[in-house]
Structure formats: structure tokens, C-alpha cells
Amino acid sequence: MSDLDDQVGAEIDRANQRVVETERRVADLLARGGPVLGRATSADGTITVVTPPGAPPSEVQVEPGALRMGPDALAAEIVRVAARAARDAGARLHRSLGRVVDPGTANGLAELGFEPRADEPGPERWSR
Structure with a gap:
């Protein structure tokens, strides 16, 4: 050789x-x-969604008061809350894994859509 x-x-x-x-x-x-989970609740507190990163919601809670908004509005609100829960899950995944992977891998998470929250430091400042 x-x-x-x-x-x-x-x-x-x-x-x-x-x-x-x-x-x-x-x-x-x-x-x-x-497990890493994201959570979001509607502004009026009647809809809560819990989801793992990159997966469908694992839990959707709808309080009786939410039923007053009608089926179309309720469906749209569930979709909005689920999207916020998915962003939260991605940010939590990014923050958690960013502590144990190199900055390049942490940046790769963002490229996959698991972005940190805007108010959190970037991977170059995370402790290992």
C-alpha cells in the first residue's frame, strides 16, 4: 500500500x-x-396539537368551544396549529441535536427543515 x-x-x-x-x-x-415533541395551542386555547419532528401529529385535542367555529374554520385552525407544532418540533430537534453534533450537521438539520428558533444562538455558539 x-x-x-x-x-x-x-x-x-x-x-x-x-x-x-x-x-x-x-x-x-x-x-x-x-422523545422530541413540538406543541402548539390556538390563541383561544381550544385546540392543541403535539407532533414529533417530520411526522404527522401524534395528538390533537379539540375543546368543545372550538366546535362553534364550524367545520371549515375548525379544519383550517387545526392545520395552522399543527404547522406551528411542527415548527416547534423542528426547532426542539435542532436545539437538542445541536448540542451533540458538529456545526455542519446542525446546519444540515436546518437544510432539512428543522430550523432553530430565530431567538436562539446558532450552532457555532452551542456548547457540546
């Missing part, structure tokens, strides 16, 4: 070690904190 082959092999080994270590940190984080 050439020196170049040795260097490439060593770099691949280091990259594999980083992947294994990141997997361990993510698993530890999820074991300590449980």
Missing part, C-alpha cells in the same frame, strides 16, 4: 470513529430526555 492509501484509510477510520461517537451522544441524549 502507498502512503496515500494509508492516509486515506486513516482518515476513513477517524470519520467512522466520529460517526460512532456522534451516534452514542445522540442515543444518550434521547435516553435522558425522551
Whole structure:
């Protein structure tokens, strides 16, 4: 084998070690904190949606008062609240994983649509 082959092999080994270590940190984080969920409630408090990141809502609560708005308005409000819950879930995922992954991976989360909240610091300032 050439020196170049040795260097490439060593770099691949280091990259594999980083992947294994990141997997361990993510698993530890999820074991300590449980699942990442987003939550949003309508302005009048009659509709609440809970959802994991990148998935359909896992819970939709509709209080009797919400039924007064009629089926079309109710459906539209559920969709609006679910969208806010999905953004919250994405931001929570970004914040949680941003603590244990490198800044490039954290930026990749944003590219996938799991963006941090505007009032939170970027990944370069997060502690590890």
C-alpha cells in the first residue's frame, strides 16, 4: 500500500470513529430526555396539537368551544396549529441535536427543515 492509501484509510477510520461517537451522544441524549415533541395551542386555547419532528401529529385535542367555529374554520385552525407544532418540533430537534453534533450537521438539520428558533444562538455558539 502507498502512503496515500494509508492516509486515506486513516482518515476513513477517524470519520467512522466520529460517526460512532456522534451516534452514542445522540442515543444518550434521547435516553435522558425522551422523545422530541413540538406543541402548539390556538390563541383561544381550544385546540392543541403535539407532533414529533417530520411526522404527522401524534395528538390533537379539540375543546368543545372550538366546535362553534364550524367545520371549515375548525379544519383550517387545526392545520395552522399543527404547522406551528411542527415548527416547534423542528426547532426542539435542532436545539437538542445541536448540542451533540458538529456545526455542519446542525446546519444540515436546518437544510432539512428543522430550523432553530430565530431567538436562539446558532450552532457555532452551542456548547457540546
